[in-house]
Amino acid sequence: MAYITKSPWIIHYDASSCNGCDIEVLACLTPLYDIERFGIINTGNPKHADVFLVTGGVNEQNRPVIKNIYDQMPKPNVVVAIGVCAISGGVFHDCYNLAGGVDKLIPVDVYVPGCAARPEAIIDGVVKALGILGKKREDMKNAGSK
């Protein structure tokens, strides 16, 4: 059994979101939704994080930042794109300064749609991501033992 599914620590980055999705992400941490039930802690440090929550699309300003955070997360890790902007750029998709969704830059494992995404949806997305995380851990272990 992989303990990684029992203690997923998240890092949350607001790429170019309108803050709508960010508020909902933070709502998950409040007593009402209490994601610490699942052992989830919001860390501010990519080196401690397992799950990367991104809101908003990629632009030139945040491109190196997203890349840097993703690079500094130890494997295994998963990326959850939250909200329609992080998925495809949303209403801003044809803006001159927007490259598009987060998957243009880094591999995304779970897409959580919505504008803004509801907390229940976000929690659901994170729990789905945990399954992928566990699988990645298994793959890593197998690759290591070979």
Next chain:
Amino acid sequence: MSFTQFIFDNPWIGVLLFIILSPFVGGIIFGLDRIVTARMQGRVGPPVLQPVYDILKLLEKEKMVVHESQNFWIFGYLVFIIITGALFFAGSDILLVIFALTLAHVFLILGAFSSGSPYAHIGAERELIQLMAVEPMIIIAAVGFYEVTKSFNTSDILAFSDPLILTLPGIFIGFVYILTVKLRKSPFDISTSHHAHQELVKGLNTEFAGSTLAMVELAHLYETVFLLGFLFLFFGMAAPIVGIIVIAIIYLIEIFVDNATARVKWGFMFKSCWIITAVAGVLNLMALYII
């Protein structure tokens, strides 16, 4: 022959029990801590064994470091924290225990320094301030034990006929005050905080990932058990039940304070620790001459 007597006669058993059981005991204490915290905030909270899961998870992760040498320092930290507790539970000289504790923390601080990271640097400096803030009180507590029991050995202190808290109330208060610093609880969680992402990231722990962080967390569990054991010396075998109850109450108060207060500046922490040490600790020590 009673069980306690048996342990007294065989210090190695105490050491073994400490080394094997501490991660679980410490893990459960921290787990309860997190649940109580959650209940205070109107939440459900994580499972009791969550701290243990966290450590096991960290061991599963990629081993990521800035420089290879940083793991050496952290390993030294873990080893010497365990030695601190082992010496303590083996009933040996309490001053040596304290020095081993200082050595362990110096290892931790050097580990943070060696990563050469700005956030870890600030965390390391702050941890150093914490170390300087609590050091006098711990030494004074040890000397207080000696003045009453006429022995520096923890086994003799533990077996003393009267509860030490009756003669050392000031030192007890001072020690409980610095315990907040040692347990890394608010308002004194200045070197590495769960809630200071904006200014510190993770302070001291910023550059420790995966198994390195697991070693730090594990050492913290060992240290907590040791610190609560130190607190137990104030009651000893003269009043063990009262001791355990009081320690539980004090830990609850620590959790309450943790939740009810905001982090203070290092200057306040440092000065208040030294002043409390002087007022409660040194005066208590002086008063022993009169009693």
Next chain:
Amino acid sequence: MLVLPNNGLRDTIVKAAAVVTCLGSIYLLFEYFGQGQVFFSIESALIDPIIVAAEVAIGLFIIGISVKHKKYLITVLAVVQLLIMGYTEIVFHPGHMSGYDLFIDEFSLIMALIIGIIGSLICVYATGYMKDYQSHHKDTPDNRPLFFFLMFLFLSAMFGIVFSNNIMWLFLFWEITTLCSFLLIAYARDEVSWKNGFWALLLNTVGGVAFAGAILFVNAYSTGNDIYLNELLKASPGVALMAAALIGFAGLTKSAQLPFSSWLVGAMVAPTPVSALLHSSTMVKAGVYVIVRFAPVFEGNLVGITFAVIGALTFLVASGIAISQSNAKKVLAYSTIANLGLVVTCAGIGTEEAVWAAILLIIFHAVAKSLLFLSVGSVEHKKGSRDIEDMGGLIATMPKIALMMLIGMAGMFLAPFGMLISKWASIHAFVSAMPPFGMLLIAIIAYGSGMTVFFWTKWMGRLIEVKSERKPLKEEASGAEMSAIYTLGGLTILACLIFPLISATMIEPYVNTVYNTASHLLSLNNMLIMLMMMVLVLLLPLSLSHFAKGRTLKGQYMGARATGDDLKFLGSMGIMKETEFSNYYFEDIFGEDKLNKIGNLMTIVLLVVLFILITLFLPLEVVM
């Protein structure tokens, strides 16, 4: 040494002389090992006039040079001192009694080993260092012949001090060290070094006057035999105490205790070998040596307690000031002052255990401190700075010296290493000291040791703080320098490993003879624990090879805005900024001026009170 030219030949001779000195002291160890006290007398009518003549010559030289440089206060003090000595000489004719002028016991042997081994290593180091020094300081006149002459004269005087039984002789050697230190501090012959040199001379002549006073007192108030140390220690309490107080006062000046500490800090202008010599094996050690010699007299009385409190205050204040300093040599200077304070405290308490702790402190301090000074000196030559902030990441650029510095610093304050063993011993000793001072001292030591941990750890942190990979320098220091540094590094570790042996064969016999006891001061259990920890610390680096495997290297987290491996980051307005680290110094809490003022004031008051009390009460007792 004076006449030799500046070349390789002289360096070879210096090295040879150093080896001879070193071997000589080791030979002494084997010759007199385990023999307890051995006395010598020198039957020559010529010796006494020579001693007197030398004393007069030194006095006249000091008067001459102070007049030339218009330092009239020193002139006055030197004249006073000369008058006291002359008066004593003419009125009481000391030195014509039959007695043993020289002696050797375990304590002398330990001191001799420190002086012989460490002193000569410093001389070897100096051959390499001074060459560099002269090429760095073009405007300093090249006085190396005089320099090496003085270094060896200094060492011989130190040997004289530790072997003298006759306090007249002791006084002569005492004055020689004062003079040598003055000339060596002023080596650069510029304004600052003259100023600091004269300041050192002034404070030390104050001590000299006290010493002369002690000699006058002993001659005036007692039978002639009391000018011999072994007799003096057994003399009637009043005489011994007064003499001990005066000579102890002289010891305070020499070992740079508050309020006299400023000269040692000023002495940092001298070339590094001089600082190392002053701090580790000579000069300040002469001061604590006499105080520890007189320790039995101090046991359980007010004089001893006063010294103990002065020492403890010095420890506290100097440790505090060390926090606020970023100049490496100044940090070392203040830490020396602090550690000597601890020695003086132990001696002032004067119990058996305390003296044991004091001697251990002297040993460990000498080894570790000389190592640190020599390392800092070499780093200074390569980096052109003695600021701790400029030593960031030294482990990457100068790994060998940085490692040696880490060992030295660990030796100064960390658990299984030397100083902490001694600190442990001194706390054990303090708890039984005279109430309520015992607890007061404990409190002071407790605070002081917190500060010690702070300033050493932050320095260690700077050394190992590597931002990004850097290539080590090809040559860190000259061969002579490195050999001395390596040897001292080895000695630091060795001393920690064999300290139970040193304790059992040298220190315990000494304290047992002095106190007529036969106790073992170190329980087997604790000794084993310390040794176990020491071995563990030495084994831990083996884990490095394990931790080097299977790791992914990633740069530091820079708030996700990092732009490269070199820790530069993009500030606002698109400007590239370099990340700079700096330690905390707490100028507002631990400022040098502030703490010095408080410390000096308190200690001066203590000394004044002490001497008023003594003059009020003691002579009566002696006369009666």
